[in-house]
Amino acid sequence: MNVQNDISLKPYNTFGIDVKAKYFISISSVEDLKKVFSSEKFPQKFILGGGSNMLLTKDIDALVIHLNLKGKTVIEHTENEVLVQCQAGENWHEFVLWVLEHNFGGLENLSLIPGNVGTSPIQNIGAYGVELKDTFHACEALNLETLAIETFTNTDCKFGYRNSIFKQDVKGKYIIINVTFKLTTNEHKLHTNYGAITSELEDNSINQPTIQDVSKAVIAIRESKLPNPKEIGNSGSFFKNPVISKEAFLKLQNNFPDAPHYIVSETEIKVPAGWLIEQAGFKGKRFGNYGVHKKQALVVVNYGGASGKDIFELSKLIQKTVARIFGIPIEAEVNII
Ligand code: EPU
Numbered sequence: 001m002n003v004q005n006d007i008s009l010k011p012y013n014t015f016g017i018d019v020k021a022k023y024f025i026s027i028s029s030v031e032d033l034k035k036v037f038s039s040e041k042f043p044q045k046f047i048l049g050g051g052s053n054m055l056l057t058k059d060i061d062a063l064v065i066h067l068n069l070k071g072k073t074v075i076e077h078t079e080n081e082v083l084v085q086c087q088a089g090e091n092w093h094e095f096v097l098w099v100l101e102h103n104f105g106g107l108e109n110l111s112l113i114p115g116n117v118g119t120s121p122i123q124n125i126g127a128y129g130v131e132l133k134d135t136f137h138a139c140e141a142l143n144l145e146t147l148a149i150e151t152f153t154n155t156d157c158k159f160g161y162r163n164s165i166f167k168q169d170v171k172g173k174y175i176i177i178n179v180t181f182k183l184t185t186n187e188h189k190l191h192t193n194y195g196a197i198t199s200e201l202e203d204n205s206i207n208q209p210t211i212q213d214v215s216k217a218v219i220a221i222r223e224s225k226l227p228n229p230k231e232i233g234n235s236g237s238f239f240k241n242p243v244i245s246k247e248a249f250l251k252l253q254n255n256f257p258d259a260p261h262y263i264v265s266e267t268e269i270k271v272p273a274g275w276l277i278e279q280a281g282f283k284g285k286r287f288g289n290y291g292v293h294k295k296q297a298l299v300v301v302n303y304g305g306a307s308g309k310d311i312f313e314l315s316k317l318i319q320k321t322v323a324r325i326f327g328i329p330i331e332a333e334v335n336i337i
Pocket residue numbers: 126127128129226235236237238239240241260272273274275276278283295296297298333
């Protein structure tokens with residue numbers, strides 16, 4: 001096994017933070033993954049997937065394991081549906097494009113989300129009215145204690161808004177090695193009600209969109225609002241949209257009658273954190289080589305050379321200011337390391 005020393009993690013995290021891994025290994029088979037975990041040589045280990053949902057604030061004094069498991073296969077075909085299994089190290093968007101080339105439906109709204117397939121269930125990625133859980137069939141994961149491979153069904157995963165069992169009960173205990181999706185082969189169910197998609201399709205005079213049209217619309221919307229991590233370091237939404245009580249929302253609405261919101265249940269309302277952050281004056285604000293994106297206040301950006309600590313401090317300042325003005329706590333969506 002090829003373990004390297006003092007490797008910069010800059011190419012491995014979408015924020016582009018330049019911290020070092022004391023030891024680094026890229027793993028491309030489950031056998032090698034098991035070998036690493038059965039060896040006692042490196043007691044401290046750190047798993048790295050697509051590096052798209054983390055803010056690295058310090059050097060990693062451990063063996064960083066870069067999961068590079070590749071492959072995508074159709075494992076079952078029925079009349080209207082297909083089960084597609086994808087290995088954890090595949091890039092999410094490339095997988096979505098592959099699925100669309102085969103005319104399999106269900107993932108089109110999730111086009112262009114950064115990250116890898118293996119980490120997608122952990123936070124139940126979602127966009128434009130669709131979440132991963134809507135097509136997730138099962139995943140296989142390595143139990144780091146027993147080194148057995150276990151299967152998690154959709155119910156086992158306890159999916160919630162940007163949440164799953166892998167962030168809660170079994171956090172840090174498993175490595176997802178592949179994910180199987182149940183996708184449609186015909187009679188695709190389109191989700192085009194999300195305002196921005198509707199207008200994007202209308203602008204292009206598309207009345208009867210295909211799944212490929214929906215994907216193109218989503219790509220256009222995301223490209224117009226969200227910075228490309230290859231150009232400007234970022235981790236997508238830095239914060240989660242807070243879910244508050246109806247009473248708290250009525251108070252907010254009293255002072256801010258135009259506050260956008262979504263009803264979650266009879267007693268709970270979700271408020272877009274991007275709106276709160278914009279109202280707090282942070283949208284487009286730049287602090288040297290880092291700041292808040294000018295087109296989407298939920299996204300914190302590294303213009304190049306910022307440290308993870310700087311960005312972490314900015315996120316704290318945003319949280320404090322939003323809490324002071326609105327009395328609403330906002331929680332980071334990215335993992336702070
Ligand atoms: N808004 C503002 N100012 C901003 C940003 C948003 O006022 O700077 C307002 C918008 O006007 C709109 C509302 O907030 O009324 C919602 O905005 P948008 O539709 O852009 O969605 P979001 O709630 O900001 C969520 C996800 C995104 C996902 C979009 C689209 C979370 C934390 N974020 O953002 O996910 O792409 O919906 O479905 O739930 C990600 O997780 O990395 C991500 C980009």
